[in-house]
Amino acid sequence: MENFGEMKTSTRVLMGPGPSDAHPRVLRAMATPLIGHLDPEFLVVMDDIKAMVQETLQTKNPLTFVVSAPGSAGMETCLVNLLEPGDEAVICIHGVFGTRLADIAERCGAKVITVEADWGTPINAEDVKKALASCNPKLLAIVHAETSTGVLQPLEEISKMTKEVGALLVVDAVTSYCGTALKVDEWGIDALYSGSQKCLSAPRDFPRLPLAKQQ
Numbered sequence: 629m630e631n632f633g634e635m636k637t638s639t640r641v642l643m644g645p646g647p648s649d650a651h652p653r654v655l656r657a658m659a660t661p662l663i664g665h666l667d668p669e670f671l672v673v674m675d676d677i678k679a680m681v682q683e684t685l686q687t688k689n690p691l692t693f694v695v696s697a698p699g700s701a702g703m704e705t706c707l708v709n710l711l712e713p714g715d716e717a718v719i720c721i722h723g724v725f726g727t728r729l730a731d732i733a734e735r736c737g738a739k740v741i742t743v744e745a746d747w748g749t750p751i752n753a754e755d756v757k758k759a760l761a762s763c764n765p766k767l768l769a770i771v772h773a774e775t776s777t778g779v780l781q782p783l784e785e786i787s788k789m790t791k792e793v794g795a796l797l798v799v800d801a802v803t804s805y806c807g808t809a810l811k812v813d814e815w816g817i818d819a820l821y822s823g824s825q826k827c828l829s830a831p832r833d834f835p836r837l838p839l840a841k842q843q
C-alpha cells in the first residue's frame with residue numbers, strides 16, 4: 629500500500645507561466661473542513677467568489693461562475709454551448725492554444741475559418757476583418773495572452789469588427805486573467821473562460837472561471 633501513504637511534496641519556486649506558487653493563506657484555506665455544496669456556508673463562499681470574479685473581470689454579468697476543472701474545460705464549455713453543427717466560426721491562431729480552440733470548434737461540427745499570425749506576433753486586425761467578411765460567422769474566438777509565446781492580443785478593434793457582423797466574441801483569458809486589464813463589459817466580450825493557476829497564483833484545478841454572456 630505504499631501509494632496510499634500521507635501525501636508529501638517538496639517546496640519548489642515555480643517560475644513558469646503556471647502553475648505558480650500559492651499564498652500560504654490560500655493553502656490554509658484548502659486545509660479547512662469540507663462542507664457540502666448545498667450547505668448555506670458554501671453558498672456564501674460561492675457568492676463572495678462570484679462578486680470578486682466579476683470585479684476582476686470588470687463585468688456585471690450575472691452568469692459569472694467558478695468550476696473545479698482545467699482551463700481546457702472552460703474552452704470546451706464555451707464552444708460546445710455556442711456552436712452547433714454547420715455554424716461558421718472564425719478562430720484566431722497565433723500559438724498553441726488557438727490551435728486547440730480550432731480543434732474543439734471542428735469537433736463541434738463547425739466550419740472553421742482560421743486567421744493565423746506568426747508565433748510571437750499578435751493577430752492582424754485587417755486579416756480578421758477579411759475572414760469575418762468571407763463567411764457568416766456565429767462567433768470569433770481568440771486567445772488574449774498566448775502562453776506559448778507571451779504575446780498579448782489587443783481585443784478592442786477585433787471586438788468592434790465582430791459586433792459589426794453580428795458574431796459573438798469568445799476570449800481565452802487563461803494566462804491574462806489578473807495579469808493585465810480584462811474589461812469584459814467595455815470590450816463587448818460575450819463569453820470568456822480562464823484558470824486560476826497562472827497570474828492569480830491559486831492551486832491548479834481550484835477554481836476555474838468560465839463566464840458566458842447571454843445575448
Ligand SMILES: Cc1ncc(COP(=O)(O)O)c(C=O)c1O
Nearest residue numbers: 698699700725775800802803823
Ligand atoms: C492560453 C491558454 N489557454 C488554455 C489553456 C489550457 O488550460 P489547462 O492546462 O488548465 O487545461 C492554457 C494552459 O496553459 C493556456 O495557457
